[in-house]
Amino acid sequence: MIQLQELEFSIAEKAILRNLSITIEEGKFIGIIGPNGSGKTTMLKMIYRHLKQTSGSVTLHEKEIWDISPKKLAQQMAVVSQESPVLFDFTVKDLVMMGRTPYKKWLSSDNVEDFKIVEECMALSNVEHLANRTFVHLSGGEKKRVMLARALAQKAKILVLDEPTNHLDIEHQLHLMDLVKDLPITIITALHDLNLAAAYCDEVVVMKDGTLYEQGTPTQVFTEQIMWDVFRVHVGVSKNPFTNKLHLFFYTQQSNS
Amino acid sequence: MKNRNFYVWLVILFIILLCSAVGGIMVGSVGITPALIIEVLLYKLGIISSTDASNAQQIIIMELRVPRVLLAMIVGASLAICGAAIQALVKNSIADPYILGVSSGASVGATSVILLGAFSFLGVYALSFAAFLGAIVAVSIVFLLAHIGGRTSMIRLLLSGVAISMVLSALTNFMLMMSKEQGGIQAVMHWMLGSLGGAKWNNIGIPAVVFVIVFTLLTLSYRQLNALLLGTETAATLGINIERFRIFIIIIVSLLTGVVVAVSGSIGFVGLIVPHIARMLVGSNYKVVLPLSALLGAIFIVWADMGARIAIAPEEMPIGIITALCGSPFFIWMLRRQRYAFGEGE
Numbered sequence: 001m002i003q004l005q006e007l008e009f010s011i012a013e014k015a016i017l018r019n020l021s022i023t024i025e026e027g028k029f030i031g032i033i034g035p036n037g038s039g040k041t042t043m044l045k046m047i048y049r050h051l052k053q054t055s056g057s058v059t060l061h062e063k064e065i066w067d068i069s070p071k072k073l074a075q076q077m078a079v080v081s082q083e084s085p086v087l088f089d090f091t092v093k094d095l096v097m098m099g100r101t102p103y104k105k106w107l108s109s110d111n112v113e114d115f116k117i118v119e120e121c122m123a124l125s126n127v128e129h130l131a132n133r134t135f136v137h138l139s140g141g142e143k144k145r146v147m148l149a150r151a152l153a154q155k156a157k158i159l160v161l162d163e164p165t166n167h168l169d170i171e172h173q174l175h176l177m178d179l180v181k182d183l184p185i186t187i188i189t190a191l192h193d194l195n196l197a198a199a200y201c202d203e204v205v206v207m208k209d210g211t212l213y214e215q216g217t218p219t220q221v222f223t224e225q226i227m228w229d230v231f232r233v234h235v236g237v238s239k240n241p242f243t244n245k246l247h248l249f250f251y252t253q254q255s256n257s
Numbered sequence: 258m259k260n261r262n263f264y265v266w267l268v269i270l271f272i273i274l275l276c277s278a279v280g281g282i283m284v285g286s287v288g289i290t291p292a293l294i295i296e297v298l299l300y301k302l303g304i305i306s307s308t309d310a311s312n313a314q315q316i317i318i319m320e321l322r323v324p325r326v327l328l329a330m331i332v333g334a335s336l337a338i339c340g341a342a343i344q345a346l347v348k349n350s351i352a353d354p355y356i357l358g359v360s361s362g363a364s365v366g367a368t369s370v371i372l373l374g375a376f377s378f379l380g381v382y383a384l385s386f387a388a389f390l391g392a393i394v395a396v397s398i399v400f401l402l403a404h405i406g407g408r409t410s411m412i413r414l415l416l417s418g419v420a421i422s423m424v425l426s427a428l429t430n431f432m433l434m435m436s437k438e439q440g441g442i443q444a445v446m447h448w449m450l451g452s453l454g455g456a457k458w459n460n461i462g463i464p465a466v467v468f469v470i471v472f473t474l475l476t477l478s479y480r481q482l483n484a485l486l487l488g489t490e491t492a493a494t495l496g497i498n499i500e501r502f503r504i505f506i507i508i509i510v511s512l513l514t515g516v517v518v519a520v521s522g523s524i525g526f527v528g529l530i531v532p533h534i535a536r537m538l539v540g541s542n543y544k545v546v547l548p549l550s551a552l553l554g555a556i557f558i559v560w561a562d563m564g565a566r567i568a569i570a571p572e573e574m575p576i577g578i579i580t581a582l583c584g585s586p587f588f589i590w591m592l593r594r595q596r597y598a599f600g601e602g603e
Contacts (some may be wrong), residue, residue, distance in 0.1 A: 045490075048493075048494055049493070050490050050493060050494075067495075069498075070493065070496045070497060070498045071496035072496075073496065074494060074495050074496025074497065077494070078494065079490075079491070079493060079494040081490050081494070083488045083490045083491060088350075088486060088536055088540075088541030089485075089536075089540055089541050090483070090540065090541050090542060091540060091542075094483075094540070094542050098480070098483060098484055098487065098495060099495070101480050101481075101484055101495040101496060101497070102495055102496035104480055106477050134540070154495070164393075230509075252526065255354075
């Protein structure tokens with residue numbers, strides 16, 4: 001269970017996050033949505049301890065995350081951030097193997113189990129066929145999937161994703177969401193595509209102006225009123241006739257006339 | 258695929274290194290045959306009981322050439338692995354071991370010994386001591402400048418390295434300008450361009466030991482070095498204590514570079530280009546980049562030193578001129594190749 005309590009974060013006096021309190025239950029698929037600049041990425045960075053809050057606390061299983069050793073935290077939480085500037089060329093296999101780093105001591109070498117996990121994770125994110133290719137020569141979508149395989153190889157109970165479907169074509173977007181949805185672990189992901197959030201999330205966290213606006217199931221959150229307040233667009237809520245999942249139609253006054 | 262390449266290259270380069278070493282012992286004002294070298298080595302090791310080699314030949318081999326070739330190997334290997342580590346640390350492909358101010362700091366130390374007679378109470382060790390001290394002081398200042406609020410910013414580290422290097426070079430140049438001693442000025446120039454002429458059994462011990470320690474520590478940290486190339490954010494999520502690891506790398510790399518520069522002057526280019534050659538051969542995994550860089554660096558400097566001894570014999574050419582003259586065209590050739598991107602993503 002992850003708890004954010006009265007989290008505040010400011011850079012040079014400017015508040016980026018304010019009075020943010022969220023509780024994330026174990027095993028849930030949590031989507032974070034909100035307009036640009038609403039603090040989604042900043043909040044995620046605070047959860048995976050890249051940034052330190054100005055005040056308030058982030059706890060994992062009731063323990064302050066800054067008190068957990070980097071290694072222990074990496075065994076419990078894997079991250080696919082938006083950052084993927086890899087310098088020099090690594091093979092995909094080597095990169096996925098890096099996911100095993102948190103389990104390695106100074107002298108330990110990669111063992112049979114590590115190789116098995118790497119194979120599994122490459123298969124899961126559908127990059128096995130790229131195993132010996134060099135990372136820099138892959139397409140944006142392939143890179144994303146490799147980074148996901150790397151995170152999966154950490155075998156963590158919590159997976160944090162920041163806009164994982166960016167740069168992916170529709171097939172790989174849905175494939176990635178299906179794959180992540182099937183994992184028996186806690187998923188915390190920032191999403192831009194509200195329809196993906198509506199279709200896949202157990203719970204949605206809506207952020208606005210650096211603080212929590214609403215948290216609830218997709219049906220509770222994706223309402224005409226909330227979408228208007230947060231995103232300034234009109235929404236028609238319906239169902240996807242093929243999947244029976246929630247589907248949203250967006251429009252503005254202008255397109256209506 | 259790349260891993261198998263690695264072992265092939267390891268064997269090939271090891272053989273080349275051995276042959277180069279023999280070549281390095283042969284070349285010089287007194288010609289020596291490979292057979293004679295082996296004979297003298299076996300004789301000295303007590304495996305054979307007599308030798309046809311004259312006393313003079315024995316001295317040339319054992320007291321001059323062998324230590325010199327060994328020093329060349331140590332210096333080359335050290336600068337190459339330091340370069341590789343620094344490139345991962347600052348995540349920048351133009352970084353070399355001197356980027357943190359080591360060479361300019363060492364130059365100030367060496368110049369003040371040669372021109373001003375500083376540390377004269379240390380006798381023959383004054384030069385090495387002052388150079389090492391200068392290097393370490395320079396790196397410490399650079400590091401402290403880049404260390405703000407408990408974090409070390411890599412871009413600040415690079416830029417303060419540049420700034421401090423400029424200040425220290427100015428200091429060296431000032432001392433050179435004010436000096437009236439022509440001989441001293443020449444000695445400083447020679448030192449700054451690097452030379453292995455001072456190699457003796459008693460001054461290769463420290464560099465050798467420090468090299469072995471630092472090489473071992475870096476190789477054991479290959480996972481962390483790899484992770485740094487993914488970016489600090491990702492590296493941290495892989496459980497690496499970034500701040501602590503960076504300081505650790507800065508310390509061991511500066512120590513080895515400082516020790517090496519103290520005995521051989523600041524030989525340029527090796528630390529920059531050798532890691533790139535290694536990556537071109539076997540990819541970027543530091544598990545394989547480090548040993549290959551060490552071998553390639555060692556070979557490069559053994560050859561460069563041979564060149565330094567032959568080029569304008571009986572005079573000796575500063576080795577830095579050779580490394581730059583031979584290294585640059587090769588580097589330019591690499592730049593023009595499409596297959597190696599110098600870490601530039603797309």
